Amino acid sequence: MEFLLNTLTRQLKGKILLNEPLSKHTWLNVGGPAEILFIPKDLDDLKNFLNHKPDNVPFYIIGGGSNLLVRDGGIKGIVIKLDSPYFRQISLSKQTLICSAGVKNTSLKKFLIQNQIGGLEFLCSIPGTLGGSIKTNAGCFGQSISDVLESATVINAEGQIKTVSNKQFNFSYRSSNFPPDWIIISLTLKADHGDPNQIEQKLKEQMLYRKSNQPYNAKTAGSTFKNPQGQKAWQLIKLSGCENLTIGGAKLSEKHCNFMINTGNATANDLETLGNMIIERVKQKTGITLEWEIQRLGQKDEVSD
Numbered sequence: 001m002e003f004l005l006n007t008l009t010r011q012l013k014g015k016i017l018l019n020e021p022l023s024k025h026t027w028l029n030v031g032g033p034a035e036i037l038f039i040p041k042d043l044d045d046l047k048n049f050l051n052h053k054p055d056n057v058p059f060y061i062i063g064g065g066s067n068l069l070v071r072d073g074g075i076k077g078i079v080i081k082l083d084s085p086y087f088r089q090i091s092l093s094k095q096t097l098i099c100s101a102g103v104k105n106t107s108l109k110k111f112l113i114q115n116q117i118g119g120l121e122f123l124c125s126i127p128g129t130l131g132g133s134i135k136t137n138a139g140c141f142g143q144s145i146s147d148v149l150e151s152a153t154v155i156n157a158e159g160q161i162k163t164v165s166n167k168q169f170n171f172s173y174r175s176s177n178f179p180p181d182w183i184i185i186s187l188t189l190k191a192d193h194g195d196p197n198q199i200e201q202k203l204k205e206q207m208l209y210r211k212s213n214q215p216y217n218a219k220t221a222g223s224t225f226k227n228p229q230g231q232k233a234w235q236l237i238k239l240s241g242c243e244n245l246t247i248g249g250a251k252l253s254e255k256h257c258n259f260m261i262n263t264g265n266a267t268a269n270d271l272e273t274l275g276n277m278i279i280e281r282v283k284q285k286t287g288i289t290l291e292w293e294i295q296r297l298g299q300k301d302e303v304s305d
């Protein structure tokens, strides 16, 4: 890795961090280190990296880390994060909004009000980045990114750039057929005209709803499990008597029991074990198998096995 690090440092312009703790980059605040964390300066830098990266070194892309449970043993290989100003641009073109993948959903708010764009308010209350919203077809308040996405520009592992239409992602509830080696660079969203007062009002109402019904300012990664068809995951969790389960520093939110919380000293293993225990108990009680909505990645720490 040292050799690779030196080579990359010579060839690339962005930030390269060795053994970077991923707990610093995830909302759950857990996770071992990335062998290398690369923050490309711009698209050329990212392309250059993909063209020079040895085939035997895996790479992973992360966004705001709001949907991630990185295991305690960390991630072998290279983790890429589109966190430089180049990847945080927003522009308006005719009836569309063009956003770089690293744009934080929350930072859309001001732009929507100033430019009188309606229909995208729901995105602003989802933590994380626009790039991170595609894989799981993120959504809330009755809308998903698939309802407002026209196309996305992606770069693949070979450094080839292409534009992918909404249809090609084959979106469904919290899912898409997104290949693991694609990196979203930017998204084109529908931008309908909206009244700025109504936009502001909607944004306020949605934020208020979240603050009253979901954990706020907590170490969480959003919904732990997807809602099975015609069912609510939180109801199944309650019905199976799991809402008060705790493991180490991992527990379920008192406000919404489908949100797992790191109370402060949880390990990734605590959180994953709690999740798996819930899956087992819900299956025993109801016959339904809950599916993780949180993306889990990385290696288990040998000590915690």
Ligand SMILES: Cc1cc2nc3c(=O)[nH]c(=O)nc-3n(C[C@H](O)[C@H](O)[C@H](O)COP(=O)(O)OP(=O)(O)OC[C@H]3O[C@@H](n4cnc5c(N)ncnc54)[C@H](O)[C@@H]3O)c2cc1C
Residues within 6 Å of the ligand: 027, 060, 061, 062, 063, 064, 065, 066, 067, 068, 082, 101, 126, 127, 128, 129, 130, 131, 132, 133, 134, 135, 136, 137, 138, 139, 140, 182, 183, 184, 185, 215, 220, 221, 222, 223, 295
């Ligand atoms: C308090 C809270 C509330 C939440 N509420 C909701 C909600 O209402 N609805 C909802 O859908 N989700 C919700 N979430 C989950 C999360 O915010 C969303 O899934 C969000 O879209 C993840 O974006 P991110 O940038 O943080 O991605 P990450 O968590 O970093 O990554 C998520 C996935 O996207 C991939 N990814 C990230 N960036 C890129 C990129 N540029 N190119 C390709 N792949 C990429 C990663 O590899 C990973 O597989 C919530 C989370 C929290 C903490």
